[in-house]
Amino acid sequence: MQYHVDEHGYYGEFGGAFIPEMLYPNVAQLQKVYKSILQQPEFQKEFKQLLADYVGRPTPLYYANRLSEKYNTRIYLKREDLCHTGAHKVNNTIGQILLAKHLGKKRIIAETGAGQHGVATATVCALMGIACVVYMGAVDIERQAPNVARMKMLGATVIPATCGSKTLKDATNEAIRDWINHPEDTHYIIGSVVGPHPYPDLVARLQSVISEEIKKQLTDKEGRDYPDYVIACVGGGSNAAGAYYHYLDRPEVGIIAVEAAGKGIHSGESAATSALGTPGIIHGSKTLLMQTRDGQITEPYSISAGLDYPGVGPMHAHLYSSGRGEFISITDADAMEAGRDLSRLEGIIPAIETSHALAVFKQRPFKKEEVVVVNLSGRGDKDLNTYIEYFNL
Amino acid sequence: MNSIDTSFRKNKKIVSIYVTAGFPNLEDTADILASLEENGADMIEIGLPFSDPLADGPTIQESSTQALKNGMTTEILFEQLQGIRKKVSIPLILMGYFNPMLQFGVEEFCAKCKEVGIDGLIIPDLPLREYQHHYESIFKANDLYMIFLVTPQTSEARIREMDQASNGFLYVVSSASTTGKTGSFSEDQTTYLQRVADLKLRNPLMVGFGIHDAETFRKATQHTQGAIIGSAFIKHLKNHGAQGIPSFMKHLRS
Numbered sequence: 316m317q318y319h320v321d322e323h324g325y326y327g328e329f330g331g332a333f334i335p336e337m338l339y340p341n342v343a344q345l346q347k348v349y350k351s352i353l354q355q356p357e358f359q360k361e362f363k364q365l366l367a368d369y370v371g372r373p374t375p376l377y378y379a380n381r382l383s384e385k386y387n388t389r390i391y392l393k394r395e396d397l398c399h400t401g402a403h404k405v406n407n408t409i410g411q412i413l414l415a416k417h418l419g420k421k422r423i424i425a426e427t428g429a430g431q432h433g434v435a436t437a438t439v440c441a442l443m444g445i446a447c448v449v450y451m452g453a454v455d456i457e458r459q460a461p462n463v464a465r466m467k468m469l470g471a472t473v474i475p476a477t478c479g480s481k482t483l484k485d486a487t488n489e490a491i492r493d494w495i496n497h498p499e500d501t502h503y504i505i506g507s508v509v510g511p512h513p514y515p516d517l518v519a520r521l522q523s524v525i526s527e528e529i530k531k532q533l534t535d536k537e538g539r540d541y542p543d544y545v546i547a548c549v550g551g552g553s554n555a556a557g558a559y560y561h562y563l564d565r566p567e568v569g570i571i572a573v574e575a576a577g578k579g580i581h582s583g584e585s586a587a588t589s590a591l592g593t594p595g596i597i598h599g600s601k602t603l604l605m606q607t608r609d610g611q612i613t614e615p616y617s618i619s620a621g622l623d624y625p626g627v628g629p630m631h632a633h634l635y636s637s638g639r640g641e642f643i644s645i646t647d648a649d650a651m652e653a654g655r656d657l658s659r660l661e662g663i664i665p666a667i668e669t670s671h672a673l674a675v676f677k678q679r680p681f682k683k684e685e686v687v688v689v690n691l692s693g694r695g696d697k698d699l700n701t702y703i704e705y706f707n708l
Numbered sequence: 709m710n711s712i713d714t715s716f717r718k719n720k721k722i723v724s725i726y727v728t729a730g731f732p733n734l735e736d737t738a739d740i741l742a743s744l745e746e747n748g749a750d751m752i753e754i755g756l757p758f759s760d761p762l763a764d765g766p767t768i769q770e771s772s773t774q775a776l777k778n779g780m781t782t783e784i785l786f787e788q789l790q791g792i793r794k795k796v797s798i799p800l801i802l803m804g805y806f807n808p809m810l811q812f813g814v815e816e817f818c819a820k821c822k823e824v825g826i827d828g829l830i831i832p833d834l835p836l837r838e839y840q841h842h843y844e845s846i847f848k849a850n851d852l853y854m855i856f857l858v859t860p861q862t863s864e865a866r867i868r869e870m871d872q873a874s875n876g877f878l879y880v881v882s883s884a885s886t887t888g889k890t891g892s893f894s895e896d897q898t899t900y901l902q903r904v905a906d907l908k909l910r911n912p913l914m915v916g917f918g919i920h921d922a923e924t925f926r927k928a929t930q931h932t933q934g935a936i937i938g939s940a941f942i943k944h945l946k947n948h949g950a951q952g953i954p955s956f957m958k959h960l961r962s
Contacts, residue, residue, distance in 0.1 A: 333806060335763040335832040336857040337881065339866075478769050484760065491762050498861050498884045596807040596833065597760070609781040610811030611759040 316637055318563035318630070320519075324512025327637060329629035332511035334599045337495040341503075342511050342599075344418070349513045352417050353410070353520060365409050366524060369442070370399045372406075376532035376688070381660040388681035391542070392663070392691045393529055395554060402666065402693030403522060403554045404435035408504055410521035412439040415502035422446045422501045426490040428455055428483030428550075429620030430462025431693065432506030437471035447471040450489040452482035455620065462697060480614040483624055487598050507551025508628035511599030515556075515628050522557025529688055530561055537686055544569040544681065547690040548672040550586070550621050552628040554692035559634075569641065572631060573672045575617035576644035586615035587644035588627040589635045597626040603635065618647035618701065619667040621693070645674040651705050653677065654695065666693030667701060710853055712799045712827050712876035715750050716912045722934025723925070723960060724751035724914060725941050726803065728771040729788070730780030731757070732945060737788045740950050742795045747957035749798060753830065753936060756785060756804030763832045765888030767939040771946070782812045789824040799876075801855065803830040814843055818850040828853030828876050836873055844873075855879050857916075860900050864907065871909040878911045879936070880904055882918045882928060888939030889918040893927040905931035922962050 427433030440447035547555035577585035592603035634640030654670030757772035853875035913932035920940035
């Protein structure tokens with residue numbers, strides 16, 4: 316079984332590029348050149364330099380002593396929360412802004428849900444002096460005021476998506492429409508392993524630095540380059556794709572994907588795409604998505620704004636349907652509990668997205684000697700208001 | 709012979725009108741189609757509403773959202789189109805995004821189209837390669853014409869490829885934009901349309917996107933066989949209802 320993308324942009328039956336003809340030249344160009352640009356020595360040199368000096372990589376692989384004791388297993392945390400801007404998102408935006416420069420693009424657009432990808436995009440645009448427009452659902456703009464302010468502080472223009480449900484999927488629609496209207500000078504930096512081919516593979520490759528580092532760090536700490544399990548939360552799935560990447564073809568490594576069950580899988584307020592989704596097309600990609608019987612895309616729910624995407628990247632859809640990945644869904648309540656646990660046991664306040672991944676330990680036992688890596692995808696500063704309200708802090 | 713081909717034999721510029729099914733009211737579809745034919749439309753594009761219409765601007769998206777709110781589904785649309793051929797004889801083209809068709813089942817969808825008398829399909833997010841590899845035989849088995857879009861950014865080689873794959877006509881998108889752009893046609897646009905016309909393709913050319921009045925219709929069809937009016941009609945429908953159709957069509961031909 317092949318878990319990486321094939322030559323036509325598919326992961327098994329999922330993926331492809333279901334795009335209007337207006338986007339064809341841009342997407343076809345990316346398909347043609349992305350691998351060769353990413354492999355150029357100059358690109359790699361600049362990318363690695365920025366990841367080291369600007370983002371602060373490698374991020375630590377930290378053995379979580381007290382958490383390990385509590386769950387009677389060996390837990391390592393991959394500290395993506397320590398990246399500049401507070402999450403793994405910046406690995407992708409650094410790579411894509413360099414790609415945009417290679418393509419001679421003068422203007423960047425992006426979509427954002429909670430605002431993390433928007434901030435990471437605004438950051439690299441400021442760094443490179445390139446104009447930046449971020450589309451964000453009008454509802455999310457209300458909910459995530461601090462991140463809107465950060466983007467503006469960084470010089471980005473934030474445009475509200477006022478159609479449809481006014482959240483992430485509509486922001487993505489608006490970004491795609493912008494690209495249709497500006498085909499010549501604009502590059503679209505997608506924030507996750509979603510969208511038409513080559514985006515899922517492009518973003519996965521840029522995030523693969525996460526598992527590349529885990530391999531080296533585990534060799535130093537455990538004397539072998541792989542864990543027994545890698546756990547990551549999945550909205551679109553970019554941090555997960557990065558954490559799994561170098562282990563996809565290593566059957567000795569268990570892959571655990573954690574989705575947001577919201578108020579419960581069958582509550583009608585959930586974002587557990589693998590459990591509730593069916594194959595269909597969203598944002599140019601054939602994948603699992605939440606939809607009505609009539610094929611209308613529905614609005615998911617999670618307490619975490621980064622996990623409420625109605626689809627999932629095609630790589631993950633394939634990991635699910637092939638059985639390579641173990642998919643677990645975690646409710647709001649269990650995630651919040653796990654977030655508080657980590658704060659009190661290890662002194663690390665995680666993003667609520669990440670808290671979903673941490674909640675797996677309550678649901679599923681691991682053996683004492685097993686090595687489990689959790690990708691700590693982001694820090695909880697942005698979620699402080701939600702934590703405050705939830706726990707009456 | 710497919711009636712799309714027949715309509716291009718008329719010695720005039722073809723007016724095709726786009727209307728979102730189930731808009732402004734769920735039950736309006738059939739009456740609007742009949743009224744459009746009565747008032748001089750040569751062809752109709754029936755839009756199957758979708759929650760996330762990527763290639764459309766705000767006007768058509770809002771009409772889709774409204775139609776879905778009204779309760780429109782693929783199944784209901786096919787029910788509404790049962791017997792439509794007794795009332796409407798001009799070519800009917802179904803325009804929709806691919807996901808609802810995929811959920812309905814592509815074979816079943818095409819069979820239903822044939823049954824109610826649909827002549828062709830426009831599916832903006834079904835790319836040429838996917839169509840040819842997976843669906844072309846199903847479309848052909850149901851006598852459905854597939855109409856592809858080309859844009860100012862499409863290379864000549866690809867335009868020729870799309871022309872080979874299309875039947876009925878080639879949909880020429882007038883500018884790099886989503887639907888519903890207002891304003892007059894630029895010199896560049898006219899040059900581009902002439903460039904496509906000069907390729908001497910096997911299909912007639914219909915221009916769409918940004919055609920909203922008699923002036924833009926005239927310019928769009930200077931070098932082509934016809935044009936498609938969508939957002940402007942939807943706006944008119946929203947403001948004046950179905951009784952506004954005669955005045956809309958009259959202004960268009962003036």
